[in-house]
Amino acid sequence: xxxxxxxxxxxxxxxxxxxxxxxxxxxxxxxxxxxxxxxxxxxxxxxxxxxxxxxxxxxxxxxxxxxxxxxxxxxxxxxxxxxxxxxxxxxxxxxxxxxxxxxxxxxxxxxxxxxxxxxxxxxxxxxx
Numbered sequence: 001x002x003x004x005x006x007x008x009x010x011x012x013x014x015x016x017x018x019x020x021x022x023x024x025x026x027x028x029x030x031x032x033x034x035x036x037x038x039x040x041x042x043x044x045x046x047x048x049x050x051x052x053x054x055x056x057x058x059x060x061x062x063x064x065x066x067x068x069x070x071x072x073x074x075x076x077x078x079x080x081x082x083x084x085x086x087x088x089x090x091x092x093x094x095x096x097x098x099x100x101x102x103x104x105x106x107x108x109x110x111x112x113x114x115x116x117x118x119x120x121x122x123x124x125x126x127x128x
Contacts, residue, residue, distance in 0.1 A: 004040075005050055011038035012057060029064070031057055 014020050015029045015037055022037050032042035034057060047054040 005053060007038045007040075008034055008045055008050060008053055011035075012053070012060075016060065029057065029060060 011020075011022075012029070012034045015023075015027060015034060018025055020027055020037050022039055023033060027033050027037075031045050031054060035042050035045040038045075045054065
């Protein structure tokens with residue numbers, strides 16, 4: 001391995017680990033950015049001179065693309081699941097509130113009956 005290839009490989013590793021020296025952090029990996037990180041002209045990293053390294057960079061980029069697609073799909077599923085869970089929570093809340101309302105209506109009806117009995121004079125003392 002030539003000295004130039006070693007410099008490019010080290011630059012490639014630094015970009016992959018997000019520890020660059022010559023370019024800003026979070027710089028995406030590309031052939032041009034690897035060359036810049038190595039302190040060379042962006043077009044210095046050529047496929048005909050460093051075929052294996054260029055293939056490694058391209059494979060890395062393809063893998064990153066696949067990984068980002070998988071992450072996007074997972075986010076969509078999480079979002080969809082989240083909507084389904086929200087709908088289920090809303091239904092539970094609705095059922096609970098309906099139950100509370102029914103209990104209140106029943107209590108109001110009992111109180112009306114007691115009031116009516118009291119007005120008619122037929123109410124007996126209720127001890128609870």
